[in-house]
Amino acid sequence: MAVLDRFRLTGRAAVVTGGASGIGESFAFALAEAGSNVAVADRNGRRARHVANCLEALGVEAMSLEVDVTCQEQVRLMVAEVADRWGRVDIGVNNAGIALKAKAEEMTEADWDATIAVDLKGVFLCTQAEGRLMLDQGAGSIINTASMSGRIVNRPQLHVAYNAAKAGVVQLTRNCAAEWGSRGVRVNCISPGHTLTPMTALNMDGANGEIWKSNTPMGRLGLARDLQGGLVYLASDASSYVTGHNLTVDGGYTLW
Template identity: 55%
Template sequence: MADVVTSAKSVLERFRLDGRVALVTGGAQGIGRAFAHALGEAGAAVAVADINLEGAKRVESELQAKGVDAIAIHADVTQPNQVQAMVDAVMERWGKLTIGVNNAGRGQWVDAEAMSVEDWDRMMDLNLKAVFLCAQAEARVMLPAGYGKIINTASMSASIANTPQNQAHYNASKAGVLHLSRSLAAEWASRGVRVNTISPGYMRTQLVEDLLNTPIGQEMEPKWLERIPLGRMGQVTDLQGAVVYLASEASDYMTGHDMIIDGGYCVW
């Protein structure tokens, strides 16, 4: 039985990721880039996958400059063949995959009554279907190995309907990620694969800056700030501890869980 006095590893050692191999989608910028750095700093080898290969290569270089074993992979994660090729590239390079971070996503503000079918489909394709495709391809190598950590980026929007902007399709896609993750967690737990989600609140990334730079966006920030108990928007570094925790053996008894990191937004 594990004992707090005689345990072979200290608690911080149990957060280390040496010898692990991580794949991060949407790793070229924003939250994915921060996840890639966090996992690499904790000792993992990191594959940075993105539809933007130039950006992924920049992050690959940043990681290599820190001494992290890293590669960049071009992948449009909405395409099943490209998702498979992405996982194949990781297997070819390292022969295993222990951590899959399915993070690529998009945002859009549009009133429900004005939303086109294309708006809806584009949102679901990337934010929900692609998360399933990636988790499926990752699990196909993790399940035979008997161990794996899948971490999907959901959002606080999976649990609340944001205001004042309208984004019903985004919110629905993220609620889908949450329940998909719980369902996969239940299905794969007995074979060693854990599936959890990280749900950020409002974080300063390109995705949010682009929305804030629209005419309606100018009014948003003060309204959001009023509702965030900790009084500021998040920075990507605020999420890094959570991804290392969920990727590491420190969280091995945790699956199907959602870590909401939102400055307290959802408590009100």
């Protein structure tokens, strides 16, 4: 098979959580542009339907699902509905996340629990549900959205729970990759750097944006589209011998 053909996802079935906006929406479009059918899962059902409709205009099949990734039963039903629609789940992109700022000594238990519930527990529940089905299929690719925050401490904004959760996502990914590799299921993660999205805009006053750019060797903030190539690579046969990998896409931020 020619190398570019190994990147094609024609006829595959994918689910993207947090797929209604930001990086997740960009991931959904990347998969669709590569030929995959896509289920857009998000807490915002209305927005998920809009994104799914836009994906269908690209010539693939799409569906939307309103899902709370912190609820195991909702996650189970999400995977079951995708499998019922397309007969299988080939690609799971677990991207839903939140980021709540607080100094470590000031973070409330409620904010800690909320962050860990979505950013770590939610990723685990989705990985587990997708993995169970893919193990039965004997094949599949799971990509979890981690963050460079799993390797560094952000500045000037402080994200103790977010950083801890994303570090957990990296190790969760490695663990599942080790357990499932011999059974045909690959598990990898993508760690974005400072990327312009509606969520990061909440932390970006003028000073923060300039600090982030000045600490990035490439001299700019990332765009969601900067992550699309890596996502398609990890989802496709082009990465058939890659598992347990944490692909950092940060413009060089973590070099310093």
